[in-house]
Amino acid sequence: MHTSTGSTAMGTATVDLRAIAHNLRVLSDVAGAGVLAVVKADGYGHGALPVARTLVDAGAVGLGVAHITEALALREGGIDAPITSWLHAPDTDFEAGIAADVDIAVSSTRQLAAVVDAAGRRGETATLTVKVDTGMNRSGVARDEWSDFVDAFARARAAGAVRLRGVMAHLACGDEPANPVNDAQAAALTAAVADLRKTGAIAELVHLANSPAALTRPDLAFDAVRPGIAVYGLNPVPQHSDADLIPAMTLRTRVSLVKKVAAGEGVSYGHTFVAPVDTVVAVIPVGYADGVPRALSGRLRVRIDGRDFPGIGRICMDQFVVDLGPDGGGVGEGDEVTVFGTGIDGGPTAREWADLTDTIDYEIVTGIGPRIARRYLGGLP
């Protein structure tokens, strides 16, 4: 597919919303459950609002974000589907979240008290999810705090300050489907749901599974799965799942300059690349400030008109250089460059970048910077 970058930005991340909708259906089918789709961190760099609209239209049972401010931005954008928010600063004022009917996931008795306080000031009942620490030892109500928490929760509920929407926990080893930690965490979640039920509180939505578990452990799906990265078409467990996910983001730019470099000349900072023969190079006007990791210096490839060209020398803040070869490869200034994309045509992918730099593709897509324009296919952003 040939698309114009179509803006004055140097680079464009084209996000195919049809792929997002498709991936949601795939996840729901594979897990056999509803999907509470995670759109934190600006929809993993894809643009939270257009992605959220697409997901709600495609049947997501709800949306998940880390910060309440992310939930409020979605509300301001017209999203009225359930939104769960689960990471709060110690001084968070929960009033705005309650006013916007955000499902607030609490991780401690202190957070519960702050929500109860805010609900009291507003004279409203807060919608609550209980986030249980079942072994991740990150967020979630700590195990030694659990019975006190349940008592405080029961009092708050009896007083009409909170109503229970969900119970959630997060897997530490979801990307290892056979790891017994997954089963232990699921059992602990089931026990927590039962403890809350003993107080008369029945959760509408119990959820545990992140993307890797949604793809590999349908038995751990509870009422809904809670994937993020797979919604965007990136498979965190390709060795365990061949689910038909379609990467939604393609990062493109245009050749800004073509020039000759003589044999023996160095290219870019530090001259880490020295031309072995007379050659022609192209300047690609995106750099590490835009999310092209500097650690990819001399290791990445780009696609121009269906052909691969290697990056040479150091990646800079705003640009890097590729070798077009002695004949210039027929490439001219203004030609479209795919920096990474779906990989369907054998071109570079976010996964390839992650593998080359010893990280995960989550970090690649969330790292695409603010100078990169977002453009949407197949939806109403």
Ligand SMILES: *Cc1c(COP(=O)(O)O)cnc(C)c1O
């Ligand atoms: C980010 C996050 C997810 C989504 O994880 P993926 O691996 O992207 O599927 C789910 N739940 C919680 C609590 C998270 O923080």
